[in-house]
Amino acid sequence: MLFLSLGSNYRFKQAWHHLWARGKDSDSQELIQELTDRYQAKQTLLFSQGRAALSEAVRLATGGQGLVAVNSLTCFVVIEAIKTAGCQPLYVDIEAKNWHFKAETLKQAIKGKDVRAVIVQNTIGMTVDIDQILELAKQANLAVIEDLAHAVGGYYDQTREIGTVGDYTMLSFGRDKMLDTINGGALVIRTDQPKAEIKTPHNLPSPMQRFRDRIYPMIGWKSRVLFGIGVGKLILALAYKLKLAVRSADGGNHPDQTLTNWQAKLALEQIRGLDQAVKNKLEVQSSYLEKLAKFNPQPSSNGVRLPLLVEDRTKLIEALKQNGIMAADMWYEVPISPARLYDKVGFPENQRPNATLIAQHTVNLPTHQLVSAKDIEKISQIVLAEAKPWSL
Numbered sequence: 001m002l003f004l005s006l007g008s009n010y011r012f013k014q015a016w017h018h019l020w021a022r023g024k025d026s027d028s029q030e031l032i033q034e035l036t037d038r039y040q041a042k043q044t045l046l047f048s049q050g051r052a053a054l055s056e057a058v059r060l061a062t063g064g065q066g067l068v069a070v071n072s073l074t075c076f077v078v079i080e081a082i083k084t085a086g087c088q089p090l091y092v093d094i095e096a097k098n099w100h101f102k103a104e105t106l107k108q109a110i111k112g113k114d115v116r117a118v119i120v121q122n123t124i125g126m127t128v129d130i131d132q133i134l135e136l137a138k139q140a141n142l143a144v145i146e147d148l149a150h151a152v153g154g155y156y157d158q159t160r161e162i163g164t165v166g167d168y169t170m171l172s173f174g175r176d177k178m179l180d181t182i183n184g185g186a187l188v189i190r191t192d193q194p195k196a197e198i199k200t201p202h203n204l205p206s207p208m209q210r211f212r213d214r215i216y217p218m219i220g221w222k223s224r225v226l227f228g229i230g231v232g233k234l235i236l237a238l239a240y241k242l243k244l245a246v247r248s249a250d251g252g253n254h255p256d257q258t259l260t261n262w263q264a265k266l267a268l269e270q271i272r273g274l275d276q277a278v279k280n281k282l283e284v285q286s287s288y289l290e291k292l293a294k295f296n297p298q299p300s301s302n303g304v305r306l307p308l309l310v311e312d313r314t315k316l317i318e319a320l321k322q323n324g325i326m327a328a329d330m331w332y333e334v335p336i337s338p339a340r341l342y343d344k345v346g347f348p349e350n351q352r353p354n355a356t357l358i359a360q361h362t363v364n365l366p367t368h369q370l371v372s373a374k375d376i377e378k379i380s381q382i383v384l385a386e387a388k389p390w391s392l
C-alpha cells in the first residue's frame, strides 16, 4: 500500500536511524550556520515546531498587533500561530492556478485595514507572482514572511530560491514534510528591523513529547506495513489513545521550546541532501505530468506532492483507496485544515468562494521515495479512468 503521509519519508532503516540518533550542541550550531548561509540571514533560531517559528516571525514582523494577510487555503496551525503572536488573520482568497492569492486580491483585501504582515505560502511548492507581491508589500509597508512548510528547496525562478526574498523565512521539519524530523522548525530573520525583541528559545519539549518524536517513524512504518490486513489502523488508533502520538495539528504552539540536538543533526543531514531530494521528486512529478498534464494547475517547484484539481474528488479518492493508494490526507481538504478543527476557525466561506470551492476539488498525489515507476503508472491510469479536470 502507498500513503501520502503516515511517515512515508521513513523506511525501516531510516526509522531505526531516527530512533537512536544522538546530537551535540555543535550540531545545532552547524544547522544554524547552514540555514544562515543558505537563506542569507541576519540571525537564525531553532524551534521544536514550525508553527512556533511562524508565531515568532509574526510577532517580530508586527510587534504583536494588527492583521496578518494569509492564504485562504492553509493549515489550522498557521491561524493558531498568528493568534499566538497577538494578531488576527485576514484571509485572502486564492486562484485555481496556484492555490494562492495574487497581488491584486491582496491589494483589495488590505485596503483601509491595519495589516502589518503577509505570509507567502507557495502552496505545495507552486510558486506565486512574487515580484508583484513584494512590490505591493513595499508600497503598503507590509513585512513579508515566507512560509516554507511546503515549498522548501523550490525556486521562484532560475536564481531566487524560495525563502531568500522576504523579511522572515520559516521552515518546518514537521512530519511528512520535505524536511522531516517529525517535529521542529527554524526562523530565519533576514531584516535588521524587527518590531519586537528577538527571544531565543531555550527550553526543551517535555520528555513525553521527545519520546513521541522518537517513536513516530516506527509507529508510522509498522502501521503502513500492516494496514492491508487491518492491523495498521488499530496500531494508529491505539497510539493516539495512549498518547504515544498526537495528531499533526494538535499539540499547541510553544515558542519557548527549542529543537533537540539530535533532531538538529538529522535536519542538517536532510538540508544538505535537499537539492538531491528535490531533484528526485521533480523526476517523479515529470513522470506523472507526461500522463496527467491536462490536470495540473501549475507544477510544484520542489515536487513535494503533485497537486491536481478534479471534478469529483470523493470518487477519485475512493478509487485510489480500492487500489491501495491512500490519498485522503491532502493539503487541504477544507480551506483551513484539518476538517475536524474547521468549525473552530469561523472561516468566512461566503466571502472567500474560490478557496471554499478549490478545497472541495483538491487532490495530491504522492511523490516520496516509496513511489515506484509502476506506482506512477498505476496511479495515473486510475486518475485518467476516474477523474475529470476541474477549474473555477
Ligand SMILES: Cc1ncc(COP(=O)(O)O)c(C=O)c1O
Pocket (backbone or CB within 6 Å): 049, 050, 051, 052, 054, 074, 075, 077, 078, 121, 147, 149, 150, 171, 172, 173, 174, 175, 183, 184, 185, 248
Ligand atoms: C502551510 C503550513 N505552514 C506552517 C505549518 C507549521 O508546521 P509545523 O507542523 O512544523 O508546526 C504547517 C504545518 O502543517 C503548514 O501546513
